[in-house]
Amino acid sequence: MYAIVEIAGKQYKVRQQERLYVPRLDHAAPDERVTFDRVLLVSTDDGVTVGTPTVDGAAVSATVLGHVKADKVLVFKKKRRKRFKVKRGHRQPYTQIRIDAIDANGAAPAATEAADAKADDANADEANA
Numbered sequence: 001m002y003a004i005v006e007i008a009g010k011q012y013k014v015r016q017q018e019r020l021y022v023p024r025l026d027h028a029a030p031d032e033r034v035t036f037d038r039v040l041l042v043s044t045d046d047g048v049t050v051g052t053p054t055v056d057g058a059a060v061s062a063t064v065l066g067h068v069k070a071d072k073v074l075v076f077k078k079k080r081r082k083r084f085k086v087k088r089g090h091r092q093p094y095t096q097i098r099i100d101a102i103d104a105n106g107a108a109p110a111a112t113e114a115a116d117a118k119a120d121d122a123n124a125d126e127a128n129a
Contacts, residue, residue: 001045003102005060006038014060014099021068024093028064033100036060042104049104058104062097069093 002015008023028034039058042049049055069091077086 001102001104002043003039003058003060003104004041005036006040007036011040014102016099016102018099019065019096020099021094021096023095024067025064025095025097028095030064030066032064034062034064034097036062042102044104055104058102060099061101061103062099065096065098067093067095 002013004011004013006012008025010023012020012022014020025034037054037059039055039060040051040053042055042058049058051058070093072089072091075086075088075090078084
């Protein structure tokens with residue numbers, strides 16, 4: 001079973017228990033669980049489900065393992081015969097995550113309960129108005 005998920009504007013092919021580096025997730029602390037609901041494709045034993053643009057109710061849950069930086073990239077600029085040299089470095093921040101589960105049928109139970117509670121509140125407000 002695998003899924004294609006959009007994380008921070010990039011698409012990743014993920015499987016359970018796979019570790020990967022994604023652009024830094026500032027809102028997530030190490031050892032915290034995160035859920036990605038922008039699932040574009042899910043492949044199971046039953047077949048492949050392609051979203052339009054996303055698969056309804058599908059979600060991927062992962063655990064944040066830590067925040068790291070990539071190797072340094074040196075940026076060197078020079079203009080000959082002008083005494084101009086600039087040397088700068090850059091390290092891209094990443095977050096390492098481990099995929100815990102791929103839910104092809106529905107969102108995580110906690111997210112579903114929260115959404116149901118909001119819907120019930122909205123329905124109650126409309127009935128009272």
